[in-house]
Amino acid sequence: MAMEDAIQDKQKRLEKLRGEIHYHNYRYHVLDSPVISDYEYDRLLAELVQIEKEHPEWVTPDSPTQRAGAAPAERFTKVEHPAPILSLGNAFDEGGVREWFERIARLEASVTQADFIVEPKIDGLTVVLHYREGKFVLGATRGDGEVGEDITPNLRTVRAVPLSIPISQGGPQPPELLVVRGEVFITLKDFAALNVRLEEAGEKTYLNPRNTAAGSLRQLDPAITASRPLTLLTYDIIATNGRIPATHSALLTYLGELGFPVVESVHCRSLDDALRVYAGWRDGRDRIPYEADGVVIKLNSIGLANALGVVGKDPRGAIAFKFPAREVTTRLLGIGVNVGRTGVLTPYAILEPVNIGGVIVKQATLHNFDYIQEKDIRIADRVAVKRAGDVIPYVIGPILEARTGAETVFTPPQICPACGQAVEHFTGEVAWYCVNAACPAQLIRNVEHFVSRGAMDIVGLGIKIVEQLVAVGLVHDVADLYSLKMGDLLDLEGFAEKKAENLLQSIAASKSQPLQRVITALGIRGVGEVVAANLARRYRDLGELSQATLGELQTLSGIGPNIAQAIVDWFARPANQRVLAKLHAAGVWPVAQPVAAEGAGPQPLAGQTFVITGTLSGFTREEAKDFIEAHGGKVTDSVSKKTSYLVVGENPGSKLDKAKASGVPILDEDALRSLVG
Numbered sequence: 001m002a003m004e005d006a007i008q009d010k011q012k013r014l015e016k017l018r019g020e021i022h023y024h025n026y027r028y029h030v031l032d033s034p035v036i037s038d039y040e041y042d043r044l045l046a047e048l049v050q051i052e053k054e055h056p057e058w059v060t061p062d063s064p065t066q067r068a069g070a071a072p073a074e075r076f077t078k079v080e081h082p083a084p085i086l087s088l089g090n091a092f093d094e095g096g097v098r099e100w101f102e103r104i105a106r107l108e109a110s111v112t113q114a115d116f117i118v119e120p121k122i123d124g125l126t127v128v129l130h131y132r133e134g135k136f137v138l139g140a141t142r143g144d145g146e147v148g149e150d151i152t153p154n155l156r157t158v159r160a161v162p163l164s165i166p167i168s169q170g171g172p173q174p175p176e177l178l179v180v181r182g183e184v185f186i187t188l189k190d191f192a193a194l195n196v197r198l199e200e201a202g203e204k205t206y207l208n209p210r211n212t213a214a215g216s217l218r219q220l221d222p223a224i225t226a227s228r229p230l231t232l233l234t235y236d237i238i239a240t241n242g243r244i245p246a247t248h249s250a251l252l253t254y255l256g257e258l259g260f261p262v263v264e265s266v267h268c269r270s271l272d273d274a275l276r277v278y279a280g281w282r283d284g285r286d287r288i289p290y291e292a293d294g295v296v297i298k299l300n301s302i303g304l305a306n307a308l309g310v311v312g313k314d315p316r317g318a319i320a321f322k323f324p325a326r327e328v329t330t331r332l333l334g335i336g337v338n339v340g341r342t343g344v345l346t347p348y349a350i351l352e353p354v355n356i357g358g359v360i361v362k363q364a365t366l367h368n369f370d371y372i373q374e375k376d377i378r379i380a381d382r383v384a385v386k387r388a389g390d391v392i393p394y395v396i397g398p399i400l401e402a403r404t405g406a407e408t409v410f411t412p413p414q415i416c417p418a419c420g421q422a423v424e425h426f427t428g429e430v431a432w433y434c435v436n437a438a439c440p441a442q443l444i445r446n447v448e449h450f451v452s453r454g455a456m457d458i459v460g461l462g463i464k465i466v467e468q469l470v471a472v473g474l475v476h477d478v479a480d481l482y483s484l485k486m487g488d489l490l491d492l493e494g495f496a497e498k499k500a501e502n503l504l505q506s507i508a509a510s511k512s513q514p515l516q517r518v519i520t521a522l523g524i525r526g527v528g529e530v531v532a533a534n535l536a537r538r539y540r541d542l543g544e545l546s547q548a549t550l551g552e553l554q555t556l557s558g559i560g561p562n563i564a565q566a567i568v569d570w571f572a573r574p575a576n577q578r579v580l581a582k583l584h585a586a587g588v589w590p591v592a593q594p595v596a597a598e599g600a601g602p603q604p605l606a607g608q609t610f611v612i613t614g615t616l617s618g619f620t621r622e623e624a625k626d627f628i629e630a631h632g633g634k635v636t637d638s639v640s641k642k643t644s645y646l647v648v649g650e651n652p653g654s655k656l657d658k659a660k661a662s663g664v665p666i667l668d669e670d671a672l673r674s675l676v677g
C-alpha cells in the first residue's frame with residue numbers, strides 16, 4: 001500500500017512539474033517575463049528528467065523533456081493541410097492599398113464601414129500546428145499551400161511552441177481539434193548573437209535571419225534545430241471543430257488565452273487609420289525586434305472576409321502593404337580586413353556610400369573569405385547590399401550583368417593587417433587567425449571587451465581612449481589598466497584633470513566586480529555571461545578555475561567540448577598566466593561562494609574512492625578520472641581498505657587480484673556510468 005502511495009505521489013509530482021515547466025517556459029518565451037531564474041528552471045527540469053528516467057512508461061510526447069529528444073529522420077513525410085494555407089496579395093504604395101479597398105467594397109458594400117487589424121508582416125516561415133485535445137500532435141511547413149512537410153520533432157524544440165494548451169489553469173478549454181498558423185523566425189538580436197558566437201569559434205556566419213530560420217526548421221536532426229534560437233508568433237486558425245471567433249481581434253485574444261505567442265496588432269476604425277499605423281511601423285522599423293517586410297492589413301470581421309473569398313491563393317479580405325526595400329545596389333570600392341578579439345580576420349566591404357532606408361551605408365560585412373570566393377565578389381563590382389534592423393548591412397552578391405571587365409579578384413592577406421605577422425588557419429574552421437598574442441588590433445578589441453557593460457563595466461573608457469592607451473604603450477594587456485596613473489592620462493590628448501580622475505575612479509571601482517563578470521571580461525572564446533555565471537557557481541576564484549580539467553568543465557551546464565577546450569587553452573597560455581598574476585597583484589581577484597552541487601550537477605559519488613585498472617573503451621584514463629571527480633568521487637592509485645570500487649577495463653593488472661582478495665567491489669565502465677545515473 002505504502003509503495004502504491006509513493007508511486008502515486010511521484011506521479012502527482014510529475015504532473016505538477018510538467019505544469020510548472022510549461023508555465024515558466026511560457027512566461028519566458030511567450031510573455032518575455034520570467035518569474036524564476038534559469039537556474040531554478042533547470043532544477044525543475046532536472047527533477048522531471050530524473051522521474052521520467054525512473055519511469056520511462058510515464059513519458060508522453062507533450063512532456064517538456066521531449067523538446068530536444070527525437071532521433072534524426074531520414075526524410076520528411078508529406079502532410080495534407082486541413083484547409084489551404086493561403087498567401088497574400090501585395091501593395092507597394094498607398095494607391096495600391098486604396099485600389100484593393102475599392103475593389104472589395106464593390107463586391108461587398110459593408111466594407112466601407114469595416115474596421116481593420118494591422119499586424120507586422122514577419123519575414124519568417126509559415127508553420128501549421130495541429131492540436132488534439134490540447135496536445136501538440138503535428139507541425140508542418142507550408143509547402144505549396146496544399147501539402148507541407150511534417151517537421152513535428154523540430155517544432156517541438158522551439159520553446160515558444162506550446163506542447164500542451166491551455167498553458168495556464170483557468171485558460172479556455174481547447175476544442176478537440178485546433179490547427180493554428182504562425183510564423184517561425186529568429187529575432188535580430190538573437191541572430192546577431194548567434195553570428196558573434198560563430199565568428200568567435202571560427203565557424204561560418206549566417207547570411208540573414210530568414211535563411212537561418214528556414215535552414216534550421218528543415219533539419220533532419222532535431223538536435224540541430226534545438227541549437228538555433230527559433231521563436232514563433234501565431235496569427236490565424238486554419239481549422240477547428242470548436243468555435244471560431246467573429247472577429248480577427250477576438251481570434252488573436254483567444255490564441256493568446258490558450259497560451260500561444262500572438263503577433264502584435266493594432267485595431268483600426270478606418271482604412272486611413274490603418275495607413276497611419278503602417279506609416280508608424282515603417283518609420284520605426286528599426287525598433288521591430290525581428291525582420292518585418294511590411295504590414296498586413298486585415299478586415300476585422302471574419303464573416304466578411306470569408307464572404308469575399310479568394311483570388312488564386314490570395315484571400316480578398318487582407319493585403320500585405322510592403323515597406324520600401326532595404327536592398328540596394330552600389331559599387332564595391334575595396335575590401336578591408338578587421339582583426340577581432342580572438343584574432344579572427346573578417347573581411348568587410350568598402351562601399352560607395354548609399355542610402356538604405358534612410359541610413360547612409362559605407363561599409364558592409366562580407367562574412368568570411370570563403371564567402372567572397374563562393375559568390376565571386378570582385379573589387380569594383382556593382383553589388384547588392386541589404387540592411388535589416390540593427391543587423392550589420394551585408395553584401396548579398398555581385399550584379400554579374402553590370403561587369404565591365406575592369407573588376408579585380410581579391411586575394412586574402414597572408415599577414416595580419418594590424419601587426420604584419422603571418423596568419424594561420426586551423427583545420428575544421430573557415431576563419432583565418434592572427435595568432436600573435438601581442439597584436440595591437442586584438443589587444444584593442446580585448447580591452448574594449450574587458451571594460452564593456454556586461455564585463456568590468458568601466459565607465460568612460462571608450463574605444464578612442466583604448467586606442468590611445470595602446471598606441472602610446474601604456475596598455476599591453478588588460479591588467480595594465482590597473483596601473484594607470486593620473487600623470488599618464490594627463491599626457492593623453494583630450495584629458496583634463498576631472499576626466500582623468502573619473503576614469504581612474506571607475507577603474508578602481510571595477511576591482512570589486514564579482515567573479516562572473518571578471519570571467520566574462522577575460523574574453524575566452526565561447527564564454528559569455530551565461531557560461532561565466534555557471535563557472536562562478538562552481539569555482540571559488542580564477543586560480544581554481546585555471547586548474548579545471550576538460551572533463552570537469554564539460555559536466556557544467558552550457559559547456560561542451562569546444563568551450564571546455566577553449567577555457568583550458570586560455571589558462572595554459574603563458575601570456576594569460578602573466579595577465580592573471582598582474583590582476584591578482586592589482587587586487588582584481590574576486591572570491592565567489594561556489595555552490596558545488598549547483599553548477600557541477602549532482603554529486604552521487606561523493607565520499608567514495610575509486611581505483612582504475614586496465615584499458616577502458618569509452619574513456620581515456622584521464623577522462624575517467626575527471627568523470628569520477630566531477631561527480632564528487634576521488635581517484636587513487638592503489639587498492640587499499642579505503643577503496644570503495646575498482647573500475648576494470650581490458651587487460652587489468654594486479655590491482656584486480658588485490659581487489660578480489662580484499663573484497664573491494666568491482667565495476668566495469670557501464671556500471672560506473674550507472675552509479676551516476
Ligand code: IVH
Nearest residue numbers: 086087088119120121122126235263296315
Ligand atoms: S496572414 C490568409 N499575417 O506572409 C492569411 N501572414 O506573403 C494569410 N506573414 O505566407 C496570411 N506575417 O507566411 C499573415 N501577420 C501576418 C503575417 C503573415 C507574416 C507571411 C505568411 C504568408 C506571407 C504572405
